[in-house]
Amino acid sequence: MHTGITTAALPAHVTIEEVASAAGVSRSTVSRVVNGSTAVSPSALEAVRRAIAELNYVPNRAARSLASRQTHALALVVPEDTTRFFGDPFFAAIVSGINSRLGRSDYVLNLFIASDDPGDKTTAYLRSGSVDGAFIVSHHTSDTFIDRIAAAVPVVYGGRPVQERESAYYVDVDNVRGGREATDYLVQRGFTRIATISGPVTMPAGIDRLDGYRAALAGAGLEEVAVEDGNFTADGGSAAMSRILESGVEFDALFIASDLMARGALAVLGRAGIRVPEDIAIVGFDDSPVATSVTPKLTTMRQPSLAQGEQMASVLLDLLAGRSPQHVTMLDTELIVRDSV
Known part of the structure; x- marks a missing residue:
């Protein structure tokens, strides 16, 4: 002794x-x-x-702080660059939701924005015992460093994790259903040549919304017209829209898997003299402030990002308190009809 x-x-x-x-x-x-x-x-x-x-x-x-084994600090890890983080209203809503719930607790939130983790700088800090747990949002298949974080502290994912495990905790919206309902709405309005600008297939949200689009077309007996990845950014949406136009394919409607990408696509369509909704109908996804800041205002699928952040915080707080929250919390999307269809 x-x-x-x-x-x-x-x-x-x-x-x-x-x-x-x-x-x-x-x-x-x-x-x-x-x-x-x-x-x-x-x-x-x-x-x-x-x-x-x-x-x-x-x-x-x-x-x-071994007496309590708590630091009362939590980390929000966003594997994106700063331009993407500060330019996408989704992240602001998630942070607001998390902060709203943590405001009723003793925990503070630390933010880590890292598109990669050179030298394991972020990972080493989080694994050192500096935080009690972490939220991980907007991760890609290439973000292997998050597995090392999840091995060291309790983690709650915003969205289905890339490597889905039974032991993982995550809060997500039903992206498959949302993509399907957005496309179904276009089908019900009589459109038959529906293209899509998808999110990246390195992210579960991009994969799931694309799966929903394809399920709706298959259910209606329609063929895919064009699928282009817009990377969930306005610039990506612009580039994807340009590629569709340059391909010469005929289409009468678009399901665009984020409002930011839809904003980029609308700019390209406007320069090409293509009117929305007179010539082309569009349904977006998110119902972020972008949806009502563009012309025409977007018909879009609303995802409850603020509530998602709150639920993520509740799940992690339950884990840290020794309670047993459910592993998967799934939130519904809702079609918001405006002027683009």
């Missing part, structure tokens, strides 16, 4: 091995305690905590 040592006599940098020696346990046991693992006996846990306190071992915020 450790002996009584005053902090005034300690060296500047106490090692984990010194803590293990003082507590009479292995290095791995100290590591498990520091990282919040429950696979430690009560006696070893108490010995390590006492050694940490007496040796003043402070590797990170988790070690400084």
Whole structure:
């Protein structure tokens, strides 16, 4: 067992091995305690905590608050570049929803915007015990670093995770149903040559909305006219719309899988002298402020992004409190009819 040592006599940098020696346990046991693992006996846990306190071992915020094993800090990780984050109203709604729920708790939110994680900078920080849990939003198949975050702290995903596991917790909207209902509405209005500008197929939301579009066409006995990826951005929507026009394919309607992409597409159509809705009908997706800032105002699928953020926060708070929330929370979309059809 450790002996009584005053902090005034300690060296500047106490090692984990010194803590293990003082507590009479292995290095791995100290590591498990520091990282919040429950696979430690009560006696070893108490010995390590006492050694940490007496040796003043402070590797990170988790070690400084081992009495409660909480930092009361949460991370929102967005694997996108800053232009995308600040340019898409979806993220503002998600952050507002999370903050609204956390405002009724003791937790604060840290934001990490990283399209990748060179040198594991973000990952190392989050795995160091500096936060109690994390939200991950807008992730792609290439964002493998988030798996290392999820292995270290409780995580709630905004949207179906790329690598869906039974143990994962996520809050999503029914993107398949939303894509299908948007396309069905165009079919019901008599349109038969319906093209789409999709989100990226590296993201579950892009995949699911495209699946919904295809399911609606198949149900109506219609063929796909054109499918172009617009990357969920206005510039991407512009480029995708240009590619469809340049292909010469005939179409009478478009399902565009985000309002931002629809804004880009409308600009291209306007320059080409194609009128909406007189020549081409459009249904978007999101019902973000973009939908009512363009001309004509967009008919679109509303997704409750604010509520999604609130639900994500509620799920993570439940996990941290030792409760057992459901793994999957699915929110409905709603068709909002305006002037573009």
